[in-house]
Amino acid sequence: MRPQTGNIYLTALHALPVSSVRCPKCGRGELREVGENHYLCRYCGHEFYACPVCGEAFAHQRQLAAHTKKHRGVEERAIAKELGALRELLEELKALLEEVLAGQKVILAKLDELLEMQRRALALLSAKPAPAPAAEAAEPSDEELPDFVRDNPWLRVLGERGGG
Numbered sequence: 001m002r003p004q005t006g007n008i009y010l011t012a013l014h015a016l017p018v019s020s021v022r023c024p025k026c027g028r029g030e031l032r033e034v035g036e037n038h039y040l041c042r043y044c045g046h047e048f049y050a051c052p053v054c055g056e057a058f059a060h061q062r063q064l065a066a067h068t069k070k071h072r073g074v075e076e077r078a079i080a081k082e083l084g085a086l087r088e089l090l091e092e093l094k095a096l097l098e099e100v101l102a103g104q105k106v107i108l109a110k111l112d113e114l115l116e117m118q119r120r121a122l123a124l125l126s127a128k129p130a131p132a133p134a135a136e137a138a139e140p141s142d143e144e145l146p147d148f149v150r151d152n153p154w155l156r157v158l159g160e161r162g163g164g
């Protein structure tokens with residue numbers, strides 16, 4: 001009966017083919033699995049434990065357990081390294097995105113300028129020409145006449161006659 005470790009990592013490792021394990025005594029691969037990572041050589045009858053990762057053989061289970069931990073440490077370091085690389089990549093990506101955003105802000109500011117210029121141009125085009133000063137429309141009142149004319153009744157009479 002195979003003992004259950006409940007360790008997902010070891011369970012996954014155990015899925016490796018038994019053919020990679022060889023008897024440390026006679027070097028043959030004809031083995032009978034009598035337990036988890038526990039083998040009996042069909043040829044010489046040697047009983048041993050073998051690492052499911054590298055196939056290294058051990059006389060005792062605790063030796064194998066200590067050995068397997070080393071593998072796991074290597075695995076964890078490799079994962080940590082991968083995560084570190086991934087983090088660096090994400091930082092680079094973030095920096096790139098920030099650059100892109102800054103560029104977009106500049107472009108948006110320029111577009112705002114263009115829109116403002118266009119608005120001003122449209123305002124100029126649609127503006128009605130200023131009305132020409134209506135010089136002959138209104139009769140000049142006394143206040144609009146020069147002082148010497150305003151105070152001289154004779155000149156006013158002459159002016160009225162000439163006008164019509």
Ligand SMILES: [Zn+2]
Pocket residue numbers: 023024025026027028041042043044045046
């Ligand atoms: Zn053997």
Ligand SMILES: [Zn+2]
Pocket residue numbers: 051052053054055056067068071
């Ligand atoms: Zn190993």
